[in-house]
Amino acid sequence: MSLRRLLNWFVMSLLLFFVLSALLFVLVSLTPGDAARTIVGPNASVEQYEQVRRELGLDLPVWQQYGNWLMGLLRGDLGDSIVSGAPVGQVLADRLEPTLSLILCTFVCASVLGIALGVIGASRPGIVGKAADALSVVGSAVPNFWIGLVLATIFAVHLRWLPTSGYAPIVDGVGPWLARMVLPVATLTIGSTALLAKQTRDAVAEQLAQPYIVLLRAHGVSEHRILWRHALRGAAVPIVTILGMKMVGLTTGTVLVESVFVIPGFAGYAVDATLLHDIPVVQAITLIFSIVIIVTNLIVELLYARLNVKEIS
Amino acid sequence: MYSRSLSARLLSITAALAIALGATSCASSNTSDGPTAGGRGGTLNVALDKAPASLDPADMEQSTSPFAQPAYDALIGVDANGSLVPALATEWGFTDDENKVFEITVRDDVTFSDGAELDADALVTNLKHLDGGKSNVASLVNGGTYEKVDDDTVRITWTTPHPLAPQALTQRWVAGMVVSPKAIEDDPKALATKTVGAGPYELDADRTVAGSTYVYKARDDYWNPDAQHWDEIVITVIANPEQRLNALKTGEVDYVAGDLSTADAAGSAGMQVLYAPTIVYGLSLLDRDGTLGSPLKDVRVRQAINYALDRESIATALLGDYGFATEQTVVPSEAGYVKALKGTYAYDPDKAKSLLAEAGYSNGFSLKVVASTSATAATLSQVLVEQLAKVGITIELDSRPSADYFEGMTGGTFPAAVIGYGSQPLPMEYDGLFGPKAIFNPLGSTSEVIEKTMGEALVAPADEATRLYEGVVTELVEQAWFAPAVFAPVFYFASTDLAPVSVTEARPQSPITELAPAA
Numbered sequence: 001m002s003l004r005r006l007l008n009w010f011v012m013s014l015l016l017f018f019v020l021s022a023l024l025f026v027l028v029s030l031t032p033g034d035a036a037r038t039i040v041g042p043n044a045s046v047e048q049y050e051q052v053r054r055e056l057g058l059d060l061p062v063w064q065q066y067g068n069w070l071m072g073l074l075r076g077d078l079g080d081s082i083v084s085g086a087p088v089g090q091v092l093a094d095r096l097e098p099t100l101s102l103i104l105c106t107f108v109c110a111s112v113l114g115i116a117l118g119v120i121g122a123s124r125p126g127i128v129g130k131a132a133d134a135l136s137v138v139g140s141a142v143p144n145f146w147i148g149l150v151l152a153t154i155f156a157v158h159l160r161w162l163p164t165s166g167y168a169p170i171v172d173g174v175g176p177w178l179a180r181m182v183l184p185v186a187t188l189t190i191g192s193t194a195l196l197a198k199q200t201r202d203a204v205a206e207q208l209a210q211p212y213i214v215l216l217r218a219h220g221v222s223e224h225r226i227l228w229r230h231a232l233r234g235a236a237v238p239i240v241t242i243l244g245m246k247m248v249g250l251t252t253g254t255v256l257v258e259s260v261f262v263i264p265g266f267a268g269y270a271v272d273a274t275l276l277h278d279i280p281v282v283q284a285i286t287l288i289f290s291i292v293i294i295v296t297n298l299i300v301e302l303l304y305a306r307l308n309v310k311e312i313s
Numbered sequence: 314m315y316s317r318s319l320s321a322r323l324l325s326i327t328a329a330l331a332i333a334l335g336a337t338s339c340a341s342s343n344t345s346d347g348p349t350a351g352g353r354g355g356t357l358n359v360a361l362d363k364a365p366a367s368l369d370p371a372d373m374e375q376s377t378s379p380f381a382q383p384a385y386d387a388l389i390g391v392d393a394n395g396s397l398v399p400a401l402a403t404e405w406g407f408t409d410d411e412n413k414v415f416e417i418t419v420r421d422d423v424t425f426s427d428g429a430e431l432d433a434d435a436l437v438t439n440l441k442h443l444d445g446g447k448s449n450v451a452s453l454v455n456g457g458t459y460e461k462v463d464d465d466t467v468r469i470t471w472t473t474p475h476p477l478a479p480q481a482l483t484q485r486w487v488a489g490m491v492v493s494p495k496a497i498e499d500d501p502k503a504l505a506t507k508t509v510g511a512g513p514y515e516l517d518a519d520r521t522v523a524g525s526t527y528v529y530k531a532r533d534d535y536w537n538p539d540a541q542h543w544d545e546i547v548i549t550v551i552a553n554p555e556q557r558l559n560a561l562k563t564g565e566v567d568y569v570a571g572d573l574s575t576a577d578a579a580g581s582a583g584m585q586v587l588y589a590p591t592i593v594y595g596l597s598l599l600d601r602d603g604t605l606g607s608p609l610k611d612v613r614v615r616q617a618i619n620y621a622l623d624r625e626s627i628a629t630a631l632l633g634d635y636g637f638a639t640e641q642t643v644v645p646s647e648a649g650y651v652k653a654l655k656g657t658y659a660y661d662p663d664k665a666k667s668l669l670a671e672a673g674y675s676n677g678f679s680l681k682v683v684a685s686t687s688a689t690a691a692t693l694s695q696v697l698v699e700q701l702a703k704v705g706i707t708i709e710l711d712s713r714p715s716a717d718y719f720e721g722m723t724g725g726t727f728p729a730a731v732i733g734y735g736s737q738p739l740p741m742e743y744d745g746l747f748g749p750k751a752i753f754n755p756l757g758s759t760s761e762v763i764e765k766t767m768g769e770a771l772v773a774p775a776d777e778a779t780r781l782y783e784g785v786v787t788e789l790v791e792q793a794w795f796a797p798a799v800f801a802p803v804f805y806f807a808s809t810d811l812a813p814v815s816v817t818e819a820r821p822q823s824p825i826t827e828l829a830p831a832a
Contacts, residue, residue, distance in 0.1 A: 037719070038366055039366050039367070039372065039374070039447050040374070040447060046723075046752075052447050055447070083366040083367070084366055084367050084505045084506065084523055084524075085367060085372075085502055085505040085506075086505055086506045086523060090506075091523055091524075094521075094522045094523065095522060095525075152559070153559075156559070156563060157559050157562065157563060160563055163563070163565055164556065164559045164560050164563055164565060165549075165551065165556060165559075165560055165565070166526075166549065166565070259552070259553075260556075262525075262549065262550075262551050262556065264522040264524070264525030264526055269524060269525075272364075272524060276366070
């Protein structure tokens with residue numbers, strides 16, 4: 001990937017971020033109520049409400065509020081939560097570990113399971129392939145939050161093997177952390193694995209039908225080596241594409257799962273902040289999501305280059 | 314005219330609480346003899362539905378006060394029977410005949426979690442801090458001047474009567490919670506995310522995730538160690554009532570905010586189901602003066618609406634054993650409730666039609682009504698639509714989420730609204746619900762009888778004030794300013810691992826700090 005292409009790519013990403021953040025600012029401003037109402041309570045007097053609005057700067061035009069936020073961002077200041085008054089950086093830092101744990105654990109589990117199932121499905125196209133297809137359809141069709149509720153009902157409420165909700169920091173011990181990660185990670189992994197397994201199976205199966213595979217077999221290369229080294233490498237581009245999409249999807253997909261399992265991550269907090277009209281927090285989360293998406297796409301682009309893909313979209 | 318001060322805020326706070334909790338109704342409640350502590354427990358796990366915007370009592374909305382209770386003791390306590398009892402304050406009372414000058418004396422053996430001492434100077438600093446607070450609770454003591462009488466006594470002087478000041482300074486309202494003066498002077502902004510109170514616990518900021526999990530550790534230097542029932546308290550925010558119940562059933566938490574939809578399941582699971590009927594649900598007939606040109610200007614129309622409601626059926630169908638029908642906005646235990654008014658508007662659709670015909674609406678009319686989409690209000694709204702349709706009144710229902718609902722309800726554009734409002738002492742309801750400047754009276758309806766009677770009640774001795782309050786309630790019912798339907802409770806569910814918890818109409822929520830392990 002050339003330096004010029006890389007620079008163009010960054011500029012486009014930055015523009016995208018500014019457009020997105022401005023749009024979000026306007027949308028949140030248009031929703032009924034505001035942070036001042038949250039603070040004073042729904043039944044406070046008009047005078048109290050207006051006073052708090054002025055103190056928070058919510059009486060300024062939206063463009064001016066956005067400008068103020070943007071200037072702060074350029075100074076490296078994410079601002080303070082309108083609702084709590086706490087620095088946004090601190091608010092989100094407290095919530096980083098749970099969300100990262102959820103995303104990374106799910107990504108690893110889904111990648112390993114999805115690729116393994118896909119490769120096995122491609123090499124044994126009978127019942128295993130059909131099972132991968134069926135799993136793919138179910139995993140894609142059923143919403144994550146429903147899967148989460150079912151798993152919680154079975155394994156937490158009835159069997160009582162695992163806690164229903166919450167998060168334990170890893171510094172408090174791997175056991176408690178793992179116990180609270182199992183159900184949410186399983187919930188996200190089911191949906192993520194399904195599509196990845198199907199795409200992997202199709203891509204690997206396509207490779208197995210290529211003439212070079214016949215040539216390798218003629219040279220006495222083992223099936224195991226053909227499958228896991230040559231066919232899988234040939235199928236890497238679509239798999240990397242799906243993995244990139246999954247990473248992006250997980251970043252936003254954790255929102256509902258964090259709500260279902262009451263995990264104090266920042267993805268779920270995005271919903272709360274939006275409902276509270278806490279614009280600095282919403283904008284900061286948008287910024288983080290944007291960075292994750294931009295970096296993920298960059299990694300995918302670099303991997304494409306590494307895999308000698310000539311056409312980069 | 315009675316001033317708009319304490320009452321409006323307190324009333325609105327309770328109303329907010331009602332809406333926020335989506336409460337339901339009920340007759341008396343399940344009341345026990347209070348905690349029977351079984352010694353000090355390890356960790357008390359609590360799940361509530363909503364996080365506070367700020368932990369600073371001056372910026373806190375009352376409905377989130379349980380998050381402040383572990384760390385901040387209040388000046389005055391209120392027991393399960395509603396009686397005021399000493400807490401951080403040992404004595405209090407008005408020193409004039411007009412309820413404008415109030416003196417309060419605090420204990421001399423109390424320190425805050427940062428080591429600062431509680432004294433008159435600390436209290437004055439707190440009162441001034443509350444003056445600058447953002448929330449409606451902060452305004453409970455606004456408008457006064459504060460002076461130190463001696464080392465432990467402060468005099469508050471208002472320009473208008475504040476007969477309910479003692480109630481405002483109890484732990485039921487965060488305005489009574491006292492913060493370290495040192496913390497206020499050093500960095501008041503930091504109080505949003507940390508606690509520096511004179512309560513039995515202190516927030517463990519390192520283990521707390523704002524908006525999600527709040528951890529409080531017992532203080533070693535608390536002035537009243539007998540009131541420390543736990544080594545630590547953890548409050549988790551779980552918005553979904555079923556998730557809260559699941560966590561309770563699996564033993565992950567010991568005490569949760571409940572709701573009507575999960576009450577039976579909690580009872581079946583053997584949990585303590587706590588409820589007190591304090592939230593009145595019904596119609597507020599806002600356009601009493603005909604400002605918007607609606608038929609509600611005619612008292613016969615308002616009375617017809619009341620006759621058209623089958624309250625008993627609504628209570629039974631909507632709330633079962635948890636609620637009861639009402640024509641009044643104050644609970645039976647509150648001064649001003651008139652027992653004789655029960656049945657004033659017994660269900661009589663024929664009489665409703667007759668009154669409508671007398672008023673010139675024999676063919677009925679349409680009425681725009683704004684309603685909240687909260688569970689109880691939404692269900693009630695549908696029932697109201699059906700019952701009023703039977704007498705020819707077509708309700709054009711505008712159902713909105715909470716924030717939008719309040720904007721609509723207070724905007725002065727709807728002639729009527731479905732309300733859920735927490736019963737309060739009548740002067741508070743005057744300021745918040747039916748007085749000319751009340752937020753729930755956006756069209757400013759007035760009544761000479763009510764104004765005169767409330768003015769007299771403000772400076773009257775207690776017995777006389779009660780009689781005058783009854784006159785006000787009678788006027789409200791007879792003039793049909795509202796069409797109340799049911800009283801609904803706020804629910805809490807507790808594990809049987811906790812000592813029996815006590816809630817009553819007079820104190821519908823038990824303070825978190827009173828929860829104790831079972832003996």
